[in-house]
Amino acid sequence: MTLLCYNKGCGEKYEADQNKADSCLFHPGVPIFHDALKGWSCCRKRTTDFSEFLSIKGCTRGRHSDVQPQEPLRPEVTSDKGEIKHANDREIIYQGPKSAETLQRERPSSEEPKTKLPQKVSASLAQVLEKLEINDRADKEQKESQTVMQGTRCKNSGCKTTFDGPETDLEVCTHHPGGPVFHEGYKYWSCCCIRTIDFNAFLDQKGCTTGKHRWIPKQDKKKVACRHDWHQTEDNVVVTIYAKNANPEFTCIEANGTVLSCQIQFESNKLFKRDFHLWGVMDVKQSSVNMVPTKVEVFLRKADQVSWGKLEDPNHKPEPEPEENFTETQQPDWDIADDDISDSDEEWAYDTPENKQLLKDKEEQKKKAEEVQRKEVEEEMKRATEERRKAEEEAEEQRRKEEAEGYEDIPDLE
Numbered sequence: 001m002t003l004l005c006y007n008k009g010c011g012e013k014y015e016a017d018q019n020k021a022d023s024c025l026f027h028p029g030v031p032i033f034h035d036a037l038k039g040w041s042c043c044r045k046r047t048t049d050f051s052e053f054l055s056i057k058g059c060t061r062g063r064h065s066d067v068q069p070q071e072p073l074r075p076e077v078t079s080d081k082g083e084i085k086h087a088n089d090r091e092i093i094y095q096g097p098k099s100a101e102t103l104q105r106e107r108p109s110s111e112e113p114k115t116k117l118p119q120k121v122s123a124s125l126a127q128v129l130e131k132l133e134i135n136d137r138a139d140k141e142q143k144e145s146q147t148v149m150q151g152t153r154c155k156n157s158g159c160k161t162t163f164d165g166p167e168t169d170l171e172v173c174t175h176h177p178g179g180p181v182f183h184e185g186y187k188y189w190s191c192c193c194i195r196t197i198d199f200n201a202f203l204d205q206k207g208c209t210t211g212k213h214r215w216i217p218k219q220d221k222k223k224v225a226c227r228h229d230w231h232q233t234e235d236n237v238v239v240t241i242y243a244k245n246a247n248p249e250f251t252c253i254e255a256n257g258t259v260l261s262c263q264i265q266f267e268s269n270k271l272f273k274r275d276f277h278l279w280g281v282m283d284v285k286q287s288s289v290n291m292v293p294t295k296v297e298v299f300l301r302k303a304d305q306v307s308w309g310k311l312e313d314p315n316h317k318p319e320p321e322p323e324e325n326f327t328e329t330q331q332p333d334w335d336i337a338d339d340d341i342s343d344s345d346e347e348w349a350y351d352t353p354e355n356k357q358l359l360k361d362k363e364e365q366k367k368k369a370e371e372v373q374r375k376e377v378e379e380e381m382k383r384a385t386e387e388r389r390k391a392e393e394e395a396e397e398q399r400r401k402e403e404a405e406g407y408e409d410i411p412d413l414e
Contacts (some may be wrong), residue, residue, distance in 0.1 A: 001015065001016045002014070002015060002017055005064035005065060006068050006069060007058075007064065007065050008023050008026055008028075008031075008058075008069075009025070009027040009040070009056065009057070010024050010025060010026040011027045012024075019064050021061075022061040022062070023064055024061070024062050024064040024065070025057060026058040027040040027043070027060065029042030036040045038050060039053065040056065040059070043056075052283075077315050107281060109256040112256040113256035114256045115255065115259060116253070116255065117287050117288055117289045117290050119290075120290050120291065121291045124248075125245070125292055129245065129247065132245060133187040148164075148216075149162060149163070151165065155217050156173055156213065157175055157178075158174070158175045158205065159173050159174060159175040159179075159213070161173065163213075169212070171208075173211050174209070174210055175207040176191050176192065176208060176209065177191050177208075185197055187199060188202070189203075189205065192208040213413050222283070223271045223272075225272070226242060226266075227271040228242065228274075230311045235302055235305065236300060237311070238297055238298070238299055239260065239276065239298040239300065240297050240298075241295060241298070242294065242295045243264045243270075243296050244266055245266055245267055246265065246266040247265045248291060250265035251264045251296070255287060257281050258277065258281060258282075259275060259276070259379035260276040260278060260300070260317050261274075264296060276312055277312055278308075279309060279312060279313050279314075280302060282301060282302060283302070305409050311407075
């Protein structure tokens with residue numbers, strides 16, 4: 001009886017009574033296709049041509065087999081999703097992501113009260129801050145121990161006392177803790193608001209607060225911009241602010257569902273303030289802050305597991321930042337001298353919209369008069385150039401006539 005061998009790489013016909021232990025030469029392995037090379041896992045020979053791959057001789061001897069190999073099981077594919085049910089015959093409902101309209105409708109208000117996020121300070125940052133505190137304390141003691149020069153003026157605003165010796169420190173310093181304000185021709189201090197028009201009277205206003213003299217200028221906090229970045233995972237959004245050596249005691253990061261407010265003091269006197277109006281909605285209770293020496297990381301837990309297109313909401317229009325009122329802890333050195341600001345009251349009293357428009361009209365009239373004068377000068381120059389050219393042509397013509405008359409007086413040569 002003639003049978004067909006189904007061993008891989010053989011495919012020959014054989015007689016059942018002549019099937020011996022070494023009659024079949026086949027491949028016991030599986031075909032491999034990788035990087036355009038084709039071969040069998042049981043032997044090392046590889047080729048790029050498919051015909052050569054099929055003609056590779058087997059590497060193992062054995063008996064012929066008429067049993068067909070089983071095909072790999074394939075999952076059943078059906079287009080009727082309504083028939084898919086769980087093993088216990090309960091229907092499973094898969095809910096997709098919410099639409100943009102639904103998310104916008106369910107978005108909480110940005111005016112909701114903010115909650116301070118918990119902070120986690122790394123041990124390395126604590127060590128760095130401890131060293132910086134020791135250095136700052138030493139620098140402060142060194143500055144205080146420095147000898148104040150005779151005649152140094154008190155740095156408090158409104159105080160005109162000069163240093164005459166150690167006994168001057170025992171005197172009471174009367175000064176203005178606020179800052180100077182110049183508005184609509186009036187001059188006054190923000191702490192007492194006694195308005196005046198005369199600049200000298202403004203400088204002579206007596207202080208409204210008493211304290212100690214200050215001979216060394218304060219080192220105020222400087223508001224700066226700070227580089228920041230963000231990335232997201234399936235559940236979280238991580239905002240990274242690259243503020244080096246941030247101080248946890250003077251760092252406050254608050255948030256509600258849609259707004260993240262950051263106020264970070266770093267490198268002793270630098271202050272970073274920024275409000276992020278977020279693209280999506282976050283869960284404040286599961287959000288936190290991680291502080292390391294090189295950066296501050298804010299981990300925001302997503303309220304909905306959707307991918308954020310951006311960090312901030314593009315539809316939000318930022319409002320202009322109001323001018324900050326300086327307090328005692330954050331106050332510039334308002335040491336005003338007579339030469340710093342002009343004492344002309346007319347410049348302040350007449351600084352009104354009507355006078356500005358009048359000044360603008362005068363400048364336009366002046367420009368028009370200059371333009372007319374410039375055109376007249378250009379025409380006069382053209383006219384002078386034309387007259388000079390005509391005079392030169394007449395002189396040339398006269399010279400030619402004189403030369404012609406001179407030649408007629410010469411006698412003819414024989």
